[in-house]
Amino acid sequence: MIIISESKSIRSAVEMQWNELHRRKRDLNYGRFDASLFSRAQIKTSVPSWAKRIMAKGPLDRADDDCKKLHALLRGLKSFDKFTEPIQLAMCKAFTYFSVDCGRTILRRGHVGQNFYFIFSGSVFVNVEETNSKGQTFYKTEVVLKRGESFGELALLKDIRRTATVTCRESCEMFVVDKEVFAQVCPRIFERELDEKLRFLKSINIFQNKFWSPDKLSSLAFDAQIQQFKTNKVVVKDSWKDEWFYICMTGQCKVIKCLSVHDVRNRRISVREDHGLKGKLKILKTSTISSSEDDDDRDEYFSENEEHRMIDSIEKKRLLAAMEVRYRDLDEEEDTNKSSSNLVLRFREDEIKEESEEEFEEEDRSGIITLNTLMREKKRSNPDRIFVFMHIGNLDSKQAFDIKPLFEKDKDKSSGLILVSNGCKMFRIRKETWKKMMNHESEQLVDHVKSIADNDPYPSERTIISSYLQKCQWESYKRQTVKSALLCSNRFTDIFIRKSANKSNEVINRLRRLSAKSKPDIEPMKKKLNESKERDYVTKWLADSVQLKHKDNEIRIEETITIEDRRRISMIVPKVEKFT
Numbered sequence: 001m002i003i004i005s006e007s008k009s010i011r012s013a014v015e016m017q018w019n020e021l022h023r024r025k026r027d028l029n030y031g032r033f034d035a036s037l038f039s040r041a042q043i044k045t046s047v048p049s050w051a052k053r054i055m056a057k058g059p060l061d062r063a064d065d066d067c068k069k070l071h072a073l074l075r076g077l078k079s080f081d082k083f084t085e086p087i088q089l090a091m092c093k094a095f096t097y098f099s100v101d102c103g104r105t106i107l108r109r110g111h112v113g114q115n116f117y118f119i120f121s122g123s124v125f126v127n128v129e130e131t132n133s134k135g136q137t138f139y140k141t142e143v144v145l146k147r148g149e150s151f152g153e154l155a156l157l158k159d160i161r162r163t164a165t166v167t168c169r170e171s172c173e174m175f176v177v178d179k180e181v182f183a184q185v186c187p188r189i190f191e192r193e194l195d196e197k198l199r200f201l202k203s204i205n206i207f208q209n210k211f212w213s214p215d216k217l218s219s220l221a222f223d224a225q226i227q228q229f230k231t232n233k234v235v236v237k238d239s240w241k242d243e244w245f246y247i248c249m250t251g252q253c254k255v256i257k258c259l260s261v262h263d264v265r266n267r268r269i270s271v272r273e274d275h276g277l278k279g280k281l282k283i284l285k286t287s288t289i290s291s292s293e294d295d296d297d298r299d300e301y302f303s304e305n306e307e308h309r310m311i312d313s314i315e316k317k318r319l320l321a322a323m324e325v326r327y328r329d330l331d332e333e334e335d336t337n338k339s340s341s342n343l344v345l346r347f348r349e350d351e352i353k354e355e356s357e358e359e360f361e362e363e364d365r366s367g368i369i370t371l372n373t374l375m376r377e378k379k380r381s382n383p384d385r386i387f388v389f390m391h392i393g394n395l396d397s398k399q400a401f402d403i404k405p406l407f408e409k410d411k412d413k414s415s416g417l418i419l420v421s422n423g424c425k426m427f428r429i430r431k432e433t434w435k436k437m438m439n440h441e442s443e444q445l446v447d448h449v450k451s452i453a454d455n456d457p458y459p460s461e462r463t464i465i466s467s468y469l470q471k472c473q474w475e476s477y478k479r480q481t482v483k484s485a486l487l488c489s490n491r492f493t494d495i496f497i498r499k500s501a502n503k504s505n506e507v508i509n510r511l512r513r514l515s516a517k518s519k520p521d522i523e524p525m526k527k528k529l530n531e532s533k534e535r536d537y538v539t540k541w542l543a544d545s546v547q548l549k550h551k552d553n554e555i556r557i558e559e560t561i562t563i564e565d566r567r568r569i570s571m572i573v574p575k576v577e578k579f580t
């Protein structure tokens with residue numbers, strides 16, 4: 001028999017928020033026609049009445065055909081598919097049907113376990129008790145489980161009390177296995193899962209050490225979870241704040257750093273000027289970000305406004321760009337053999353696609369969001385700030401993600417790294433479990449893990465900011481050179497103005513305004529472009545166009561220019577061809 005607790009349980013903040021939101025929605029929609037009740041999704045996810053009738057029979061009264069029918073209904077559910085077919089059929093003989101309304105408590109932490117549950121429809125909150133720094137206990141939603149997932153196995157497997165409180169998030173339909181049946185058929189499958197986790201742990205660098213006793217590894221494996229993520233789903237929003245420590249089992253993830261331009265501007269980080277542009281290009285004012293060697297060198301081509309304009313255009317495009325940066329650490333910078341082109345960041349506009357509101361809703365329900373949603377969340381919570389998302393590396397199979405937060409405190413409250421799936425299976429260990437375990441471990445073990453953390457492959461925040469600033473400088477330099485090239489070549493400007501007359505008065509006016517200013521000397525700029533190691537197409541094109549000798553037919557400008565330049569240059573390109 002299934003007993004649902006009638007008394008009110010202590011809710012987590014997430015749960016209360018959810019209930020409040022849904023109460024308001026319900027009030028708002030009261031009396032309205034609910035089309036969702038008739039949607040295909042709804043029809044598909046309710047337990048059919050024939051299945052309920054089968055489950056109303058006792059196990060001995062169920063014919064083989066009944067079991068096969070139930071089996072066909074449940075096949076495809078993630079948790080159910082973990083079991084072998086004979087076990088699945090055995091469970092079909094014993095399943096009972098259970099439906100529960102939103103807000104009810106299904107099982108409570110500390111109680112004796114009686115059942116194991118498969119969720120057929122709806123979703124549940126798994127709430128665990130936590131203690132804050134003041135010693136107060138509170139409930140926190142650990143995870144939201146949905147259709148296809150199961151819960152309630154820990155108490156039955158380990159013969160312990162319930163480890164969490166499970167409450168109903170949306171009205172749920174469940175298939176329930178009694179503990180006796182569970183004890184007969186299920187443990188083997190969980191043992192196999194535990195074996196898989198143990199084998200994986202042992203294959204990871206951090207755990208290959210004689211100081212990890214088999215017992216320690218087993219308890220880590222028992223507490224660990226395996227999760228799968230589809231492409232573009234956010235695995236970790238912030239590595240400093242996440243309560244889990246992740247290792248990639250299969251597939252790959254992108255490691256992304258979110259920079260707030262506001263913070264960048266206020267950090268006094270110097271930009272190394274070692275890529276042929278020394279002393280000339282300071283996008284950021286020396287009052288906000290200093291260049292260590294050249295504070296007094298005010299020979300700037302670009303004002304702060306210039307930078308704002310560039311950032312604004314990014315903003316307008318809602319780009320909050322996912323960028324690619326290959327970096328080198330400032331500490332390594334003595335190695336002058338490395339090409340400065342390593343510092344180039346590339347916009348990945350293609351990755352920022354619009355999402356429909358529906359998709360957004362769906363993600364909210366599952367609790368896992370996409371990178372786009374995370375970007376929007378950031379923007380929404382800090383509307384005055386401009387964020388830049390930089391792709392700083394990848395996480396491949398058997399690699400652990402950002403080990404440092406396991407040892408260090410986030411002293412300066414800077415944000416950590418973001419992990420986004422490219423399609424992956426992840427292994428996660430609760431940081432709390434890890435820390436408790438490490439407290440009792442030998443110093444050698446701690447040193448072993450720390451030494452691995454020290455070889456973390458990700459650049460420091462300082463390096464990332466420095467690389468970003470260099471990128472800004474370079475983009476700005478290129479933009480200014482385009483401007484100069486336009487001004488210097490009368491013929492070019494004339495054609496541009498004439499041909500675009502019908503298209504945009506604004507552009508023409510802007511060009512006229514530019515022409516009114518004094519023309520910069522193009523020769524030093526040309527020299528810089530030629531000297532620069534960054535020989536991309538735009539550079540080449542600009543250098544050549546000044547001499548009116550370029551061969552434009554081969555130039556794939558679309559691939560190489562920044563978003564803002566593209567607007568300006570794409571209008572020019574057809575005319576450029578006439579020079580050949």
Ligand SMILES: Nc1ncnc2c1ncn2[C@@H]1O[C@@H]2COP(=O)(O)O[C@H]2[C@H]1O
Binds near residue numbers: 113152161164
């Ligand atoms: N962090 C978690 N992630 C997913 N499920 C959990 C988590 N913690 C507890 N549970 C589930 O919640 C259940 C509570 O009862 P049990 O301890 O029997 O088994 C537990 C697990 O099935």
